[in-house]
Amino acid sequence: MHRRGLNVRKQLLRMVVPLLRALPAARASRVVSAIGRSEYTMMPKLRLRFDAAVRHGQEQLRTHWDVSKVGRELAGNQVRWRTRDLLLDGLADDDVATLFDVRGRAHLDAALAEGRGVVLLGNHFGAHMMPAHWTKRQGLPLRLFMERPHHVSRYLQAEFDSEGPLGQKKLFISRKADTTEAAGSIMRATRVLKAQMVLYIAGDVRWTGQYAVTARFLGREFTISATWAVLSGLSGAPVVPVFCHMMEDGTHQLEFLASFHVTAADLKSNRLDEHVQRYLDEIESRVARDPSNSNEYFFWSEPDDPAVVHRRFERRTAISAKDKA
Amino acid sequence: MDDATRLAEISALVRTVTKLPETTLVTAESTFTDDLGIDSLDLVALFLEVQDQYEITIDDDQIGSMRCVGDLLRLVNSGHGDSKAA
Numbered sequence: 001m002h003r004r005g006l007n008v009r010k011q012l013l014r015m016v017v018p019l020l021r022a023l024p025a026a027r028a029s030r031v032v033s034a035i036g037r038s039e040y041t042m043m044p045k046l047r048l049r050f051d052a053a054v055r056h057g058q059e060q061l062r063t064h065w066d067v068s069k070v071g072r073e074l075a076g077n078q079v080r081w082r083t084r085d086l087l088l089d090g091l092a093d094d095d096v097a098t099l100f101d102v103r104g105r106a107h108l109d110a111a112l113a114e115g116r117g118v119v120l121l122g123n124h125f126g127a128h129m130m131p132a133h134w135t136k137r138q139g140l141p142l143r144l145f146m147e148r149p150h151h152v153s154r155y156l157q158a159e160f161d162s163e164g165p166l167g168q169k170k171l172f173i174s175r176k177a178d179t180t181e182a183a184g185s186i187m188r189a190t191r192v193l194k195a196q197m198v199l200y201i202a203g204d205v206r207w208t209g210q211y212a213v214t215a216r217f218l219g220r221e222f223t224i225s226a227t228w229a230v231l232s233g234l235s236g237a238p239v240v241p242v243f244c245h246m247m248e249d250g251t252h253q254l255e256f257l258a259s260f261h262v263t264a265a266d267l268k269s270n271r272l273d274e275h276v277q278r279y280l281d282e283i284e285s286r287v288a289r290d291p292s293n294s295n296e297y298f299f300w301s302e303p304d305d306p307a308v309v310h311r312r313f314e315r316r317t318a319i320s321a322k323d324k325a
Numbered sequence: 326m327d328d329a330t331r332l333a334e335i336s337a338l339v340r341t342v343t344k345l346p347e348t349t350l351v352t353a354e355s356t357f358t359d360d361l362g363i364d365s366l367d368l369v370a371l372f373l374e375v376q377d378q379y380e381i382t383i384d385d386d387q388i389g390s391m392r393c394v395g396d397l398l399r400l401v402n403s404g405h406g407d408s409k410a411a
Contacts, residue, residue, distance in 0.1 A: 179358045180388060184389055186365065211366065234369060267366065
């Protein structure tokens, strides 16, 4: 997406969101979607960009969508997606609960009962910060393992600066981390899992640093972070995939899938690629069924920054040299 | 346990956990990444193994400053957890 357009949207949302909190949350979400749909209708360049992206996605997935209908709905949902969980600030737990149609909760509970922590595997399909918000509202011990998200609710922000071995502050990661720093992040995350906490992490992050593997998504090859699989393999914690569909009525369908494990053997036998690919395939199947919840996926392009390409080449060379030795 | 014995013990651990070839020389000065070519995944596995074997906790601040095998040796020898192997 064009940066200038994004900044205008961010500014607009920053002004509008506090006002929208006066409305019931589901209705506020519908208003936000309507803003995005209006942009689609009134801005020809934006409309063309969305339609082209949707058309490309349709070709890759070999589906038959009404391109302009999907484009319009996607434009609406994309703005709603950008509000993350901001509209939930100030609501009581019971009021928040009414906004979620939760499915598969038993999968999460069963995984927690294993006593080894849970890798809660999220993604950028649908409302990506909502699973974290809901989990925290349930009183479950939650940590995020990701780059520090900005523009999230004060409710989530309140935890971000917590210190200590299990604190949130040091669990935020950076793309610039070197080998030792990356190892430190993983160590901290395994400690969180050992303490039987829920670790929320995205499984669809384009990443060129440590623990990245090559995988296909929507007809293109990307380098995707496999950190979630590494954490499960090292800690023995079960992985519970979670999806959060944005529904037309302003509510959310939160769906937990059955848990699975990544074994220590998987880490050593290059099976991380398979785990990551399987997960991306699951996301792709949801995109095919509900393209209007796909947010930015249709706009992804493979990074062609020479530094990125060089780094990837160096990493592959180092791995093959090690294997040969 | 003297330093030389413990260094041999830790070097063996490094070799086993990271599956270094026998021909690779491991000394106290060997850096994890540049000299031994250990990636962060193996580094984590090594630190976890050291924690378990010596019953110590490696603090976050210590991880960032650990560059070579000697650093690991000093950590095990230091007061950060008494080693059961000692």
